[in-house]
Amino acid sequence: MKPAGVRTSRIARAFGFCLVLAILLAASAFIWTLRLQEIHKWEKQSETFSLVLAENTSQQMDFAYTAISSVAERIQDRWSVSAEYLTKQLSTEDFHQMLAEKVALFPAIEVISVLDVHGDVVSSSRQFPAPKYNLADRDYFEAQRDSPSVGIYLSNPVQSKATGEWLFFLSHRLTGSDGEFIGAVIVGLSPNFYAQMYEKLSVNGSASISLLREDLTYLARWPENSAVMGQRNVHDASMYQRVHEQAKRSGIFITGQAHGAEHASGTTRMTAIKTLDKYPLILNFSVDEDVYLADWRKISMAIAIVTAGAIAAVIAAFRILIQLFLQRERDMQDMTALKREADVINQNQTTLLANLTQQQTALKVSSDRLTAIFENAADGIVMIDDKGLVEAVNPVAEAIYGYSAQEVIGKNSQLFAPPGKQDLLELALSQQNFQRTGKARLETERVRKDGTPFPAELSISAYQLAGERKLIIIVRDISERRKIERMKAEFISTVSHELRTPLTSIRGALGLIGGGAIGFVPEKMRSLIQIAQKNSESLTRLINDLLDVQKIEAGKMDFEFASFPLRQLLDNAIQQNQSMAGSLGVSLVLDEGAEPDLSALGAMLLRVDAGRFQQVMANLISNACKYSPDSGQVRVMTQMIAANRVRIIVADQGNGVPENFRDRIFEKFSQADSSDTRSKGGTGLGLAISKVIVHYMDGDIGFYNASPEQGGGAHFYIDLPLQTATVKA
Incomplete structure (x- = not known):
């Protein structure tokens, strides 16, 4: 039989082994839990940092967009007659000084320049006279030149031809009075400025912060790395795609893969992605695992030390227990050792509490930053x-x-x-x-x-x-904005009414002189009088159009509705515009091959304001005549599109409406960018007024370009409700 002491020592060893294993498992679980908590805490902090950075970046972009818009509006209001006129007026020291003052107001802006239609620098905030270099090969210039509707364009970063420094640009198209491209305003933004701003929020330099365009092109970065400027961050594309697919503006990711050339080591990183609400920009805030797990590693080391001490204490205790039967005196020594280990545990707990206090202080600092943003917002x-x-x-x-x-x-x-x-x-x-x-x-x-x-x-x-x-x-x-809008409307009204009365007298006097009321007029003088009379008639049409626009905006356009035979309305339109068509070398006809045929039009009634209807027809016919070639033909046609609805079509033989003009053809002061059109004149208001008139008559207005098989040209139409009636003999 084995001695009882031997059996007891075996049981004690087995029990001790289980206890050591339990301590190891508990310590491992505790360390893992702390790791998850530390990661969660840094995810919150990273999200907060990315939000603050996005707000600061958005504010700087607000400044830049405001600066470029104000310069472009000033140019458009004063000097947008033509490309040559723009170049002449902006190549002055006064305009250079205005640009320099704009740059001085906004630290993120490096330079503001104006480019002419060929991409040459006309004026620059850096120096006067402007430096002689061409920027036609830049993407921001090509975008404004080739895309009239692009708005303010955010470019790829490029190295400045003047300084060699990296810049990315905002560009704004300049449009002449004829709607043609005459140049662009560009604002150069310094990636170095953003890098310095990001450095202040880079967690003592341990984080990397990137500003990217929506297509993931690097615009600015801290730490600065010229090798990635203008390159796309394809390695992080999957993260951006996941944020986009989840319809979110931000996201937090942890990955162990390399993140581009700037992180070739492939270390695990935490990345916070934030897309800006108002601009096509993305903020990328990331920290290495060595940073966001630094505190956890310190705590884990302390726990490991405590655990090792605890295991050592357990082993020592069980050795003492085994030897208790041999030497009871060791019992007091073992108890003293356990007490020392407990003191170590308490000391480590105190350290943990101190770390927690430090983390709470950091959270308060972050909260204070957000409060400062709230208190100092511009709105x-x-x-x-x-x-x-x-x-x-x-x-x-x-x-x-x-x-x-x-x-x-x-x-x-x-x-x-x-x-x-x-x-x-x-x-x-x-x-x-x-x-x-x-x-x-x-x-x-x-x-x-x-x-x-x-x-x-x-x-x-x-x-x-x-x-x-x-x-x-x-x-x-927006009280000031509304006040300016009212002043604008009142100004148009005053100018239009003050001009119309004397202009009527001038037209009458010119008509009397040209008609021989004061006797024989020499041929040379007669030609000049005819030109003056023609121009006064054009100015009268412009003033009348302006007054119509004012009435439309004020909701005061009057209509007198009555029922008229469709054939009578169309015959009147042909008759009233025949002389105008003849002066342009164009024939104007009522198409007899249309459906329904002309004999049926007399039995069809339209309930319209006859004067306003003829105003619409005059606008459509005059436009068709202007766009038709010499000896061309303008046709007025009808087409039944429903049982009680008729379509009146005015078709020319021109080149059709340009593709880039279709979206704004019915807007006020809109004219196609065509030398033929400009040579014929026009206010750019006729189609806009016609659209409103047709709407008041419960109709629709539109257009389409006919195919070559259909004869080509632009076909403008109005659709009106139809009343049928029997014409009495």
């Missing part, structure tokens, strides 16, 4: 809960509404609305776009504390906080 910001109660307002909102924060927090946002109007929450919920996307932008009337109403532009966004929906409303007072 008013109001935050409300899902019940419409105000939770916060920034200083600009206080200045706009006239309330202090203490007066509105906790109260219903109805106090910002005029009597009987919706509060902010109701206003948001009434917008279909907000119900679909959680965002809305609108103009409405709000009221100040003193009861004064004012027009406001509101941008409303919803977000979730602690499981509850909140609303952020960005408020902008």
Whole structure:
């Protein structure tokens, strides 16, 4: 029989082994849990950093877009007659000084330049006179030259021909009075500026931050790396694609693969992706595993030390237990050793608490940054809960509404609305776009504390906080904008009315002189009088068009409706415009091969304002004559498109409507970019006015280019409701 001490020692060894294994498993689970918590904490911090960086970047882009828009608008308002005129007027020191002052206002802007139609620099903020180099090969110039509707274009980064530094550009098309391309305004933005800004939020230089275009092209980066500038970040494309597929604006990813040339080591990284709301830009904030797991590794090392100590203590304790039967005196020594190990554990717990306090301090610093952004925003910001109660307002909102924060927090946002109007929450919920996307932008009337109403532009966004929906409303007072719009309308009205009376007298006097009322007029003088009379008639049409546009915008265009035979209306249109067509060398005919035939048109009635109908027909016929070649033919046709609806078509034999002009052909002051058209004259208002007139007569207006098999040319049509009647003999 084995001694009892031997059996006891075997049981003690087995029990000790199980206990050591349990300690190892518990320590491993605890370390893994801490790792997950540390990763989650850094995911939140990375998301916060990317949001702050995106807001700062968006603000700088706001400045740049404002600068280029203001310069382009100033040029368009003053010097957009032609390419030659633009070059002459902008090659001045005064204009160079204005550009230099613009650049001085915005630190992110490196240079503002104006390019002529050939891509040569006309004026630059860097020096006067402008440097002599050509930028026609740049993508921003090609985009503006070849695409009239591209708007403000964000280019690839390029090395400046003047300084050799990397820049990326915003470009704005300049359009002449004839609608042709006459040049471009470009604003050069410095990647170095953004790199310096990102450096301040790069976690003591341990993070890398990239600014990319929507197509993943590098525009700026910290740490700076000229090798990747202008290259596409194809390695991160899958992450951007996942964010896009999930219909999100941001995302957090952890990956162990290499991330392009700047991370060739292939270390595991945490990447926060944030797309900007207003601009085609992406912010990429990433840190190495060595950074975001640094604290965890320190804590894990401490836990490993404690665990090793605990295991050593267990082994020692069980050795003591086994030897207890041999030497009871060792018991006190073993208890003392266990106490020392417990002290070590307590000390490590204290270290853990200190690290937790440090993390809380870092979170407070991040919160303070967001508060600073809220307090210093350029627009008013109001935050409300899902019940419409105000939770916060920034200083600009206080200045706009006239309330202090203490007066509105906790109260219903109805106090910002005029009597009987919706509060902010109701206003948001009434917008279909907000119900679909959680965002809305609108103009409405709000009221100040003193009861004064004012027009406001509101941008409303919803977000979730602690499981509850909140609303952020960005408020902008647009009183000045409305005032300028009223001044513009009043100016057009005053000029038009003040010009029409003396112009009528001038036309009459010229007509009397040309008709021989004062006696014989020499041939040379007669030619000059005819030119003056023709130009006065053109100016009269322009003034009448302007007055019609004013009436349309004011909703005061008058109509006198009556029923007229369709054949009579068309015959009158042909007769009234026949002399004009003849002066342009074009024949004007009523097509007898149309359906229904001409004999049936007399039995068809249209309920229209006859004068306004003839005004529409005159616009369509005059345009067709201008676009037709010499000795060409303009046809007026009819076509039944429904049992009670007829289509009247005016067809020419020209080249048709250009592809790049189709979308804006019915807009005010729109004219095709054609030398033939410009040589014939025109106000650019006729089709816009015709569209409104046809709409008031319950009709539709449109056009199409006929195929070569159909005879070619542009076919403009109006569709009107038809009344049938029997014509009495």
